[in-house]
Amino acid sequence: MKEIKVGNIAGVAGKLVYDYLEVLEHPIGTIERLPVIIAQGANSGPTLWITGNIHGDEYTGIPVIHRVINSLNLDELKGTVIAIPSLNPAGSRVKTRYPYYDRKDPNRLFPDGNPFKEKPKTDMSEVSKITIDEANKEEELSIKTEKVVTISIDKEKEETKIKDPLAKFDNEELYPSVQEMIWKNLFEIIKETADFLLDLHNAFIKSIPFSFLDRVLYNPDLEDDEKKAEELYNRTEEMVRAFGLTIVRETTPTKYIQKKLHRSTSGAALNYMRIPALTIELGMYLEIEPEVVDAATIGVFNVLKWAKMLKGDIEKITSVPVIAENEAVRYIGHPRTKKSAIIDLKVKKGDFVRKGDIIAIARDIFGRPIEDDFEIKTEVDGYVFMINEGILRYPNEEICWLASPDTQPMVDKWP
Structure with missing residues (x-):
């Protein structure tokens, strides 16, 4: 059976393992840690990661994870469910969206999978290449052929620049924030085992529960990358339909990158790690709506059934409104x-x-x-x-x- 580990925390087949993953030492010496639950089934199979509370005032994911873990029959489970009920204990302690040690949106700081985040050092330019008919070059109509040729101009050689000894101190990528470093390390751990990922959130006070369906982006310079992206999208769409809530498509690629949504938990899992991943928005923040917890619990179990980790039929969600069924809609x-x-x-x-x-x-x-x-x-x-x-x-x-x-x-x- 596949070994399941989260850092130094090891799963045990047929048992629930509860522990903490240490992620940060504060300047005063105290340790920031994330709660981890490993529910490893008695039988081998895929691994589903479930995360919640990345924004400290979004609580619904916590009781959903509790309900799912406490309802699992590990003798019947094929594979493993790994859950982190709170990705942001610091924010949760003080009821704020962001952790107090890093005042950036923690859901925009995961590894950046954009292959074109750095601008190319060359410009592509077009010129006309003309071939002269030597036999009749004195005549007015002596051009034999004309075609457009693309040439590459090295911008660094083209422009003589004075070296800036201070430039490296302005490069923010050389100095990632503490939360970025935490997420980079966590993603290395997730990559070792994850086949699917669900990230549980809350939206506005007046909002219906829904699932975001992200676009899958590909690198046209890589062979078969478009085909692989199509396959990944198809699997992700199957998963979001199985979950059973309203499906809302994410924004278009340019805005997606501008808003750093490719660096959200699910965006990075999908477009960097290349596994099916979803952001699930579970109604209002700051409070818990019992009917939403019921719906989301059903949704998670639907995904487990879709992934063939549990037997059974997909259950229709009826405790909350489900709109735009069988329609392609974007927010x-x-x-x-x-x-x-x-x-x-x-x-x-x-x-x-x-x-x-x-x-x-x-x-x-x-x-x-x-x-x-x-x-x-x-x-x-x-x-x-x-x-x-x-x-x-x-x-x-x-x-x-x-x-x-x-x-x-x-x-x-x-x-």
């Missing part, structure tokens, strides 16, 4: 306010809206209509699946998030 922040306003919302989460429908009414603090922006309407059809908190909006702020029809490819080149 957009829409509509937005044009001016500062107090908004009176006219939709609720889960609603389907059509182009021209009123989403909100905009008023000033005295209750008077905002000139030229009183009725805020949607310009596209879509499902309202998340609504931003509060009634105050500044110019260009989103009122809600729509899941609208998407026609863009789910397998694409790295931008």
Whole structure:
């Protein structure tokens, strides 16, 4: 049977193992550690990793992991479930999204799989190559052929630069943050065993539970990379459909990279580690909705059945709304306010809206209509699946998030 280890923590076939993975020594000498559960089945099979609470104020993943682990029959399980209930104990302690020792979004700091993150040192230029008909070169029409040739110009040789002795101190990649270093080490551990990964999150207070389906990106310079990306996407799509929640496609490649979503837990697992991986958004943050815990627990067990780690049929989720079934939808922040306003919302989460429908009414603090922006309407059809908190909006702020029809490819080149 395959040996399962998380750092120095070893799995035991047919048993649950609970321990901590030490990841950081604080300046005062105390140790930051992550809770680890290894549930190794009595029979060999794949390994599913489940992570939660990477944002310290997003709690639902914790009871979902508890429910899943405590419900597993290890005699029937083929393979292993490895769970980290909290990826961010520091943030969780103080009820904040980010850990207090690194004030960056921890879900944008995993290893960067973009093969084109460094700009090429050469420029590709096109020139016309002309061949002269020597026999008739004195005549006006003496050009025999003309074709376009691509040549490479080495920018470093082309430009004479003064060496900057301080440049290395400005290169942030040489000085990764403490959280980046933690994640790099953790990903090396995950790579040793992981076949699939589920990362459990929360979204807005007014949001329905849903799964993000990321695009799979490939390197056109590598042979068969597009084909492998197609296969990876197909497996990932199968997994997200098995889970059973609403499916919302991630944004397009250029914005995906700009927002560093390829460096999220699931984004890096998918596009760097190249295993099927999902971000699961489980309703409101800061609190627990029991019906969402029920739904997510069913979803995890559905994935275990899909992966043939457990026997049984896929169970339909009924405790929470599931919208846009069998539709390809992508999220957009829409509509937005044009001016500062107090908004009176006219939709609720889960609603389907059509182009021209009123989403909100905009008023000033005295209750008077905002000139030229009183009725805020949607310009596209879509499902309202998340609504931003509060009634105050500044110019260009989103009122809600729509899941609208998407026609863009789910397998694409790295931008």
